[in-house]
Amino acid sequence: MKRFSVLCSVVLCVLLAPLGAVVEAHIVPPETLHPVAESSRRADFLLALNPVPWRMVEQDMEVLAVGLDPVAPQEAAVFRREVAAVLAPLVALEAAGDLPEPAARKAAAREIQALATHAVGRVLTGHMHAAREALGQDHGTARRHLETARAVWAAFAPRVEATDPPAYRHFGECWLELTSALGNPGILGVGVLAPDVETFHREAAEVIEYIETHFGGQAVGQVASTGYVPTPLHSSLPPAPGRSGKVRLPPGSDTNKQLPRPRQILNMAERGVDENDTPLIALGDMAFDSPLVFGEPARSLAISCNTCHNKGVTNPRFFIPGLSSKPGTVDVSNAFFAPHANNGHFDPLDIPDLRGLRFTAPYGRNGRFESLREFTRNVIVNEFNGPEPDPLLLDGLVAYMVEFDFLPNPALHPDGTLTATASEAARRGEALFQRPFEAMGGRACATCHVPSDNFLDRKRHDIGSVHGTGEASRDRVLDTPTLLGITHTPPYFHDGSLDTLEEVVRWFDRRYTLELTAAEVADLTAYLETVGDGVEAYEDTLYTLEAELEEFSFFLATYDTLKARGKMELVGITLGTVAQELRFHKWDLQDFTHMPTLDRMVALLEEARAAHEEGDVEALEARLAEYRRVYGENVGVLR
Numbered sequence: 001m002k003r004f005s006v007l008c009s010v011v012l013c014v015l016l017a018p019l020g021a022v023v024e025a026h027i028v029p030p031e032t033l034h035p036v037a038e039s040s041r042r043a044d045f046l047l048a049l050n051p052v053p054w055r056m057v058e059q060d061m062e063v064l065a066v067g068l069d070p071v072a073p074q075e076a077a078v079f080r081r082e083v084a085a086v087l088a089p090l091v092a093l094e095a096a097g098d099l100p101e102p103a104a105r106k107a108a109a110r111e112i113q114a115l116a117t118h119a120v121g122r123v124l125t126g127h128m129h130a131a132r133e134a135l136g137q138d139h140g141t142a143r144r145h146l147e148t149a150r151a152v153w154a155a156f157a158p159r160v161e162a163t164d165p166p167a168y169r170h171f172g173e174c175w176l177e178l179t180s181a182l183g184n185p186g187i188l189g190v191g192v193l194a195p196d197v198e199t200f201h202r203e204a205a206e207v208i209e210y211i212e213t214h215f216g217g218q219a220v221g222q223v224a225s226t227g228y229v230p231t232p233l234h235s236s237l238p239p240a241p242g243r244s245g246k247v248r249l250p251p252g253s254d255t256n257k258q259l260p261r262p263r264q265i266l267n268m269a270e271r272g273v274d275e276n277d278t279p280l281i282a283l284g285d286m287a288f289d290s291p292l293v294f295g296e297p298a299r300s301l302a303i304s305c306n307t308c309h310n311k312g313v314t315n316p317r318f319f320i321p322g323l324s325s326k327p328g329t330v331d332v333s334n335a336f337f338a339p340h341a342n343n344g345h346f347d348p349l350d351i352p353d354l355r356g357l358r359f360t361a362p363y364g365r366n367g368r369f370e371s372l373r374e375f376t377r378n379v380i381v382n383e384f385n386g387p388e389p390d391p392l393l394l395d396g397l398v399a400y401m402v403e404f405d406f407l408p409n410p411a412l413h414p415d416g417t418l419t420a421t422a423s424e425a426a427r428r429g430e431a432l433f434q435r436p437f438e439a440m441g442g443r444a445c446a447t448c449h450v451p452s453d454n455f456l457d458r459k460r461h462d463i464g465s466v467h468g469t470g471e472a473s474r475d476r477v478l479d480t481p482t483l484l485g486i487t488h489t490p491p492y493f494h495d496g497s498l499d500t501l502e503e504v505v506r507w508f509d510r511r512y513t514l515e516l517t518a519a520e521v522a523d524l525t526a527y528l529e530t531v532g533d534g535v536e537a538y539e540d541t542l543y544t545l546e547a548e549l550e551e552f553s554f555f556l557a558t559y560d561t562l563k564a565r566g567k568m569e570l571v572g573i574t575l576g577t578v579a580q581e582l583r584f585h586k587w588d589l590q591d592f593t594h595m596p597t598l599d600r601m602v603a604l605l606e607e608a609r610a611a612h613e614e615g616d617v618e619a620l621e622a623r624l625a626e627y628r629r630v631y632g633e634n635v636g637v638l639r
Helices: 006-019 035-047 054-068 073-095 102-134 139-153 157-163 165-181 197-215 279-288 372-383 391-401 424-434 501-511 518-531 545-556 559-564 568-588 592-613 617-634
Strands: none
Touching: 035 054, 035 102, 035 139, 054 073, 054 102, 073 102, 102 139, 102 197, 139 165, 157 165, 165 197, 279 391, 279 545, 279 559, 279 568, 372 391, 391 568, 424 518, 501 518, 545 568, 545 617, 559 568, 568 592, 592 617
């Protein structure tokens, strides 16, 4: 293997980036992978879940079979038969709402992963053989096969990087050598570069041998007993000693927050209170934005409360295959984020809007928590695998969240009735909303969604939208949600199964045989949209850095309070959170000539955190003071 120049090393870094680099940016672009690599990596993730979404796995296995078709059609047929033998009964169980026994689930997952790993290896080696055969005969064909092989390598690259770093670096160089050895056909006879057949065959043989040895790249159906079938990394199975695997979400995930952001209304800020003067609220604001209050893997993935509840509202983009049924939903009792609290069922919930949280007890979709503090602790410990939170941190989170206010709505009087600004259709809908329906036992919509009490009754009801564990089970009740703000927070229902408010009205019409006319459906929908509306639901800018920097100053203003109370662990969380958030948000900078200033601010915070870990309070405070000085001198241009 040749030694590469510095230039080649830079090229290598660029080429390897799509194969597993963790991009530190506020907006994380999805990886662009070959379909075989994408399905393979997603299946690894899905097969580690409990329950396994077998139908999704089946779909990904078909993608692998399609990838195998061009290079080994007979083996693709064998692969399909072997996969079907394992998955068909499990998909049927899933469709019937049943689950396999744990031992059967684990055995099937291992078998499918072995088959998938082997098939992907065969796709890669098949394209490598085809590239080698076309070399010197048809440059375009050789290049296409080589590019496909390298793209499929992305299925294995994260595993190799985590378990065999020297091989990962070595094969990065191999791909460069192979690309160079292809030669160049030139343009109109100019720039012709003959292929380096010897180098190409040597490097291709190395790749093929490694894949066949470790991933079973031989013919499908002949998996060697020594075939390496790595286990996907997730929170219940940390890397073995010496490994440095990165935690990754499966392809197709989106944990970015929407832009423009929802407008956040804090009650104390509306009254003119400066958050610098409210250290407990500022501490809670920091914790709400901090992945460091959670455990792994959320911490490594930079997932915080604010990821799902953007600015205290919702994140309609949030989606993780196998954990979400659609964007804006997530199963919070899953085997990935907190395996110890997994309930063994796929039960994704609509991410709720937290506006007006102090008025909306009880908490949880089924109202199982009377206390916001208890609910918040459960999110940290039992949904995102976090350590037992410091009592002061919990106090801060609760103090911060109870400041979340509803959007102001000029169409509503304080008692919840419509004002003169509402449309005629909404007024007709209001009358329908108040009308008792015999089919609902003489109750009206307003019986549960009481207009004078923020459209709540603080009770739990079985409306028929939940499938219970049995015909006589009493586990179908749900907490009554407020209707305030709902125009801006689709999807709807506890599981996010309905996309529009009109669908909600039509569901009740069908479920209770209300016999609403088309005009009545439209009027009732207009009423809900009016009640659920609000002034300036979103910020009027896509640029967030200026506001974020001000918020970071609030976070750091808690230092004196935390020091006085001896809460130095919380000081470390605060410094780490602000440093991480600033690294993410610095890419929002509109004028990149000021990037060195932001880099200096990040460095100062990291130095302050290092001093904190060493117990050097004097150095910590000096770095913090310097950060504040740099920020104060540049606040006018950092936006």
